[in-house]
Amino acid sequence: MSMQKMRKPLGAAGVHAILGAYTVLALWPIFLVIANSFKERKAIFRDPLALPTIDSFSLIGFEKVLGKSSFGLYLFNSLSVTLITLAIVLLIGAMAAWALSEYKFKGNTLLSIYMAIGIMVPIRLGSVSILQLIVDLDLTNTRTALVLVYVAQSLPLAIFILSEFMRQIPGDLKEAARCDGISEYGIFFHIILPLVRPAIATVGVFTMVPIWNDLWFPLILAPSPETATITLGVQQFIGQYVTDWNSVLASLTMAILPVLIIYLIFSRQLIRGITSGAVK
Amino acid sequence: MSSIRLNNVKKAYGATEVIHGVDLDISEGEFVVFVGPSGCGKSTLLRLISGLEDITDGDLYIGDERVNDYRPKERGIAMVFQSYALYPHMTVYKNMAFGLKLGKTDKAEIDRRVRETAKILQLDKLLDRRPSELSGGQRQRVAIGRAIVRQPKVFLFDEPLSNLDAALRVQTRIEIANLHEELKTTIIYVTHDQVEAMTLADKIVVLNGGNVEQVGAPLELYNSPRNLFVAGFIGSPSMNFIKGEITLISDTGVTVTAGGGSAVTLPLKPGKATVGEAVTIGVRPEHMNEGADGDFHLTGRVDVVERLGDVSYVYFHLPDTERLTMSVPFTSAAKKGEAIAVSAASADIHLFDEQGQALERLP
Amino acid sequence: MKTTQTGWLGRFPWHIAVFLAPAVLIYTLFMIYPLLDSIRLSFFTADDSGAISYAGFANYVTILGDPEWRASFLNALYNNLVFFLVHMLVQNPVGLLLAALLSLPRLRLRSTYRTLIFMPTMLSVVIIGFVWQLILSPLWGISETLLYYVGLVDWFEPWLGQENTALVTLSLISVWQFVGIPMILIYAALLLIPEDLTEAAEIDGANHWHIFWHIKLPLILPTIAMVSILTFIANFNAFDLIYAVKGALAGPNFSTDIMGTLFYRTFFGFQLQLGSPTMGATVATLMFLVILVGVLFYLFGVQRRLRRYAM
Numbered sequence: 001m002s003m004q005k006m007r008k009p010l011g012a013a014g015v016h017a018i019l020g021a022y023t024v025l026a027l028w029p030i031f032l033v034i035a036n037s038f039k040e041r042k043a044i045f046r047d048p049l050a051l052p053t054i055d056s057f058s059l060i061g062f063e064k065v066l067g068k069s070s071f072g073l074y075l076f077n078s079l080s081v082t083l084i085t086l087a088i089v090l091l092i093g094a095m096a097a098w099a100l101s102e103y104k105f106k107g108n109t110l111l112s113i114y115m116a117i118g119i120m121v122p123i124r125l126g127s128v129s130i131l132q133l134i135v136d137l138d139l140t141n142t143r144t145a146l147v148l149v150y151v152a153q154s155l156p157l158a159i160f161i162l163s164e165f166m167r168q169i170p171g172d173l174k175e176a177a178r179c180d181g182i183s184e185y186g187i188f189f190h191i192i193l194p195l196v197r198p199a200i201a202t203v204g205v206f207t208m209v210p211i212w213n214d215l216w217f218p219l220i221l222a223p224s225p226e227t228a229t230i231t232l233g234v235q236q237f238i239g240q241y242v243t244d245w246n247s248v249l250a251s252l253t254m255a256i257l258p259v260l261i262i263y264l265i266f267s268r269q270l271i272r273g274i275t276s277g278a279v280k
Numbered sequence: 281m282s283s284i285r286l287n288n289v290k291k292a293y294g295a296t297e298v299i300h301g302v303d304l305d306i307s308e309g310e311f312v313v314f315v316g317p318s319g320c321g322k323s324t325l326l327r328l329i330s331g332l333e334d335i336t337d338g339d340l341y342i343g344d345e346r347v348n349d350y351r352p353k354e355r356g357i358a359m360v361f362q363s364y365a366l367y368p369h370m371t372v373y374k375n376m377a378f379g380l381k382l383g384k385t386d387k388a389e390i391d392r393r394v395r396e397t398a399k400i401l402q403l404d405k406l407l408d409r410r411p412s413e414l415s416g417g418q419r420q421r422v423a424i425g426r427a428i429v430r431q432p433k434v435f436l437f438d439e440p441l442s443n444l445d446a447a448l449r450v451q452t453r454i455e456i457a458n459l460h461e462e463l464k465t466t467i468i469y470v471t472h473d474q475v476e477a478m479t480l481a482d483k484i485v486v487l488n489g490g491n492v493e494q495v496g497a498p499l500e501l502y503n504s505p506r507n508l509f510v511a512g513f514i515g516s517p518s519m520n521f522i523k524g525e526i527t528l529i530s531d532t533g534v535t536v537t538a539g540g541g542s543a544v545t546l547p548l549k550p551g552k553a554t555v556g557e558a559v560t561i562g563v564r565p566e567h568m569n570e571g572a573d574g575d576f577h578l579t580g581r582v583d584v585v586e587r588l589g590d591v592s593y594v595y596f597h598l599p600d601t602e603r604l605t606m607s608v609p610f611t612s613a614a615k616k617g618e619a620i621a622v623s624a625a626s627a628d629i630h631l632f633d634e635q636g637q638a639l640e641r642l643p
Numbered sequence: 644m645k646t647t648q649t650g651w652l653g654r655f656p657w658h659i660a661v662f663l664a665p666a667v668l669i670y671t672l673f674m675i676y677p678l679l680d681s682i683r684l685s686f687f688t689a690d691d692s693g694a695i696s697y698a699g700f701a702n703y704v705t706i707l708g709d710p711e712w713r714a715s716f717l718n719a720l721y722n723n724l725v726f727f728l729v730h731m732l733v734q735n736p737v738g739l740l741l742a743a744l745l746s747l748p749r750l751r752l753r754s755t756y757r758t759l760i761f762m763p764t765m766l767s768v769v770i771i772g773f774v775w776q777l778i779l780s781p782l783w784g785i786s787e788t789l790l791y792y793v794g795l796v797d798w799f800e801p802w803l804g805q806e807n808t809a810l811v812t813l814s815l816i817s818v819w820q821f822v823g824i825p826m827i828l829i830y831a832a833l834l835l836i837p838e839d840l841t842e843a844a845e846i847d848g849a850n851h852w853h854i855f856w857h858i859k860l861p862l863i864l865p866t867i868a869m870v871s872i873l874t875f876i877a878n879f880n881a882f883d884l885i886y887a888v889k890g891a892l893a894g895p896n897f898s899t900d901i902m903g904t905l906f907y908r909t910f911f912g913f914q915l916q917l918g919s920p921t922m923g924a925t926v927a928t929l930m931f932l933v934i935l936v937g938v939l940f941y942l943f944g945v946q947r948r949l950r951r952y953a954m
Contacts, residue, residue, distance in 0.1 A: 126677030
């Protein structure tokens, strides 16, 4: 066996060395920020690579951030905008995906292409008119404005993924339901919707991550302190307190940690969703 | 061309052993078929020989060389996969040439060999096509052609016919037999289909649960199965098994009685069997006849009659509910629900002891 | 299928309309209409009161003809191209390498590597921008310390602050964050290649390198092409990272200005220049054209020539 192993271009050790090194490269900036956010100012500069110790441990940054900014509100804004968008996208996206993948009607192909334009063309390019539209609808500085735009932004990919998924549902299932006299609405809500649950993880990630992390639309549609999302809130807070390292590090940590925790919990489903071939 | 020898070959995945010490001798130019139910280890054994899996313990010789530590390409083998495993992005020509190209064979030589092989397999007009543009049978031939051009010492076939429809399967089976006739290269062929095994093999290896149950020529396995498993696996429809008991052991053989049947003396060596031992009597459907001409008599009631044209299968049961199958000429008048008398000649009857091992015939 | 009749043939299929209506309405109103309206607006000009009037190609003539406008537009386009090239030359090859390693058979810790390397991709670009700004800051000095440990302390420069290094530095930060996307997409494509194929190649005498080069790479070319066009679209639409690290002015001296930041400044104005929705719409339309050229090149120049093989 030894001969065989040696003739490979790089052995198992080499592969682990490369992957391990890259993993460290990917993680240390994040680790560095989180570790230093729990230190007092002097320790941040004196020994930035060290973990917080009993001596250097300090929560001063977090206290300042929570005192000087509406961090809880930003978090709430981000959560509500993201989750409401997700719920709407899943419901009306699944409805449209079902119609496009199940029924043969005139213009089906054309409509499918029409709905797919948004996968290739970034919605930001329409920002001038979107802002005008939101002003006309009297929705500036509301979370509703963000939800409407984000729903439009997320629908194309969601419909694409969900219809791919729905095409795999065996036709017998629907035929059987139709024989039982269930209406088309009944079939969708009682049979199809429960069956696409596994696709929700994939659609959820592709919908939520860009929205949660977006800076552009909060900046132009809802920049008021009452409606700022966490990304915008942190951006503005850091712009204001750029020299207060404790606050900066703490605010970054508070923006990173929720996402990291959720990611670590759901990473398995997420990556399985991406690698299952739903997205090609 | 090369002989192959397996010496106590074992394969384990972690703590689970799946091949339990296989000994096997394959002579040069022999066509050997590994047959057995799914999960019996036949494909694993083939992959051990190919080098795609490491052998956990034991020795594997191809020719005179111990090849345990050789990589697949160094073993001088070629393999035809069940799914054909044709490279979808390469033309038929490139699929066949790929291995030679990697082996740094001279370009003109590659071309000569590919075209020659293509001719044998009637692929010469398809060389520029891609696998997606071929029919199932053509893909199959490309897969075989890819193996042939490499002029291997041993061909390995992993269930190569299972993706073909019935008609094509028979045709390709004959082509493979002819090919072996022509090339005279050692072939190891894995299948779960005992008809393929019977028709193709010089030597059949029956595997079950990671063990070799019996090795022998097709008719040897048919006439003298060594145990219940082989008896039941080889032959179609399967051999009938009837519970019985030894009542007498004498110089002329072993006398048994079956529930609902007559006593019969079989020309067998008793071996370790003793009077009173519960045994299994085995009779092939084609060795049973209607009427009372034979030595062993049974009476039962007909459940179903299947008429296939040249032959009919009569499914019937004995009073103690054992279900049996008999193959009779199409002229048979057996009818569902009627009583039926059946007999068989003592020379055609097999007997298995309590452990399921066959009793040997008297010389 | 029971409900295949349309319109005049049978009863009007109301349920299809009901299923489609909400998505089509919201999508049309908030995505398609604004995109088309932006293109329309680019042919108008606004006076001081905000009233708009038709102006033909005047805005385009200004951007491409006026020396100052032209300079800043070409600068942004050029910078964006550099931004894209760095991604193509670093992000996608590294992603491919990581995917190839991750898909090796019998690799231990596979899912751990996958999860951890993908992690930065999940975070906000803004947050990542700040994190790297801190790390590269001479004030904190952490990069200097690390370079000191590996004996390269002399190499240290305030990369983000210098005109000749800021753009490439920002590009590399973006590469660092998004390398997970090509990695995971290519990894998924590699997983779809049946094991029979690589085993057949192994029997044919191929080593790991041959298998990758002759079997796997040709089969995942469509995925690599797709990753490239996705990178192109994302890069020519980028904004957040530059805005977060460098602000709307994309300093120093516009050396990190890309199409996204130019669009923002034109739309909302900066310092002395007033914002102009119609000029903003013009820049957006030009961005749209750049992306369109890329997408069309992909659809007709690349994708058609690449076969997708049934596996």
